[in-house]
Amino acid sequence: GEDVEQSLFLSVREGDSSVINCTYTDSSSTYLYWYKQEPGAGLQLLTYIFSNMDMKQDQRLTVLLNKKDKHLSLRIADTQTGDSAIYFCAEIPTSGTYKYIFGTGTRLKVLA
Amino acid sequence: DTGVSQNPRHKITKRGQNVTFRCDPISEHNRLYWYRQTLGQGPEFLTYFQNEAQLEKSRLLSDRFSAERPKGSFSTLEIQRTEQGDSAMYLCASSLRTGNDGYTFGSGTRLTVV
Numbered sequence: 540g541e542d543v544e545q546s547l548f549l550s551v552r553e554g555d556s557s558v559i560n561c562t563y564t565d566s567s568s569t570y571l572y573w574y575k576q577e578p579g580a581g582l583q584l585l586t587y588i589f590s591n592m593d594m595k596q597d598q599r600l601t602v603l604l605n606k607k608d609k610h611l612s613l614r615i616a617d618t619q620t621g622d623s624a625i626y627f628c629a630e631i632p633t634s635g636t637y638k639y640i641f642g643t644g645t646r647l648k649v650l651a
Numbered sequence: 652d653t654g655v656s657q658n659p660r661h662k663i664t665k666r667g668q669n670v671t672f673r674c675d676p677i678s679e680h681n682r683l684y685w686y687r688q689t690l691g692q693g694p695e696f697l698t699y700f701q702n703e704a705q706l707e708k709s710r711l712l713s714d715r716f717s718a719e720r721p722k723g724s725f726s727t728l729e730i731q732r733t734e735q736g737d738s739a740m741y742l743c744a745s746s747l748r749t750g751n752d753g754y755t756f757g758s759g760t761r762l763t764v765v
Contacts, residue, residue: 543693570751581655581742581756582694627693631751637682638707639754641693 543628543642550648557615559645561628566609568630572639573602573613576625585613585626615647623649655757657743663763664733671729672760676745683726684754685718686742687711694742700726701748733764 544562551557563571569590574582588595588602588611595602601614611628625646629639656675664670676683681702686694697716698708702723712718715733720726730737740761744754 572753574756579758579761581657581758582744582754583756584753587751587753629693637699638684638696638709639686639694641695643691643693 543630543640545626545628545642545645547643548646548648550650551618552650553618553620555618557613557618557622557647557649559613559615559626559628559647561611561613561642563609563611563628563630563640563642565630565632565640566606568632570631571602571604571611572629573600573611574627574629574641576627576644578624582627618647618649620649620651623647655743655745655755657741657757657760659760660758661761661763663765666735666764667732669729669731670733670762671727672741672743672762674726674728674743674745674757676725676743677755678724679747680745680755681723681748682746683720684744684746685726685728686744688740688742688759689738697728697741730762733762735764738762738764 572587573585576582599616603612625644627641627644629641658673684699685697688694698718700720715731718728740759742759744756746754
């Protein structure tokens with residue numbers, strides 16, 4: 540079945556790096572995404588990676604993709620208090636649909 | 652363009668009442684999506700439109716739910732005979748036709764059924 544798994548919580552100190560992990564199920568997924576959700580708000584697209592890439596870097600964000608293990612990670616360098624939020628990974632399974640399958644989200648808490 | 656706009660932001664209704672939410676997508680986006688998010692969960696797909704055509708509906712979308720996008724611009728989501736289990740955040744998003752470079756989400760409508 541379709542299921543995207545994430546750990547529920549992560550706590551880091553300000554200035555440290557954060558690594559948020561995700562395991563997805565559809566090995567044929569062509570695009571994988573990371574979204575950020577702040578309290579009471581909608582989801583904000585952070586970055587995405589095409590499945591033929593292993594890594595993508597965008598300023599403080601680094602996405603790593605391991606297709607063999609169906610594992611996706613998001614590394615945030617120099618984590619700031621403003622990074623405290625819930626982070627969702629999502630895939631578009633290649634079943635002829637354009638809907639996302641979202642993970643349950645990882646709540647990142649940044650300690651000052 | 653100010654992004655995807657959803658109204659109202661919050662809605663409290665009594666069980667059994669009907670409610671309607673509105674979504675105004677980014678004007679050049681021809682795909683529009685509705686998702687539902689309950690507390691502590693990721694968003695779950697409900698339905699999506701390409702222009703005015705509703706192309707896919709989730710089995711989560713019971714007969715009490717209906718969505719429209721009459722002119723391929725704004726969309727409405729109506730829930731009839733609301734139940735307490737309908738309490739959730741309803742999120743709208745839009746994208747260009749391919750959608751591969753991600754959606755733009757609205758801030759959502761939080762529904763509370765009492």
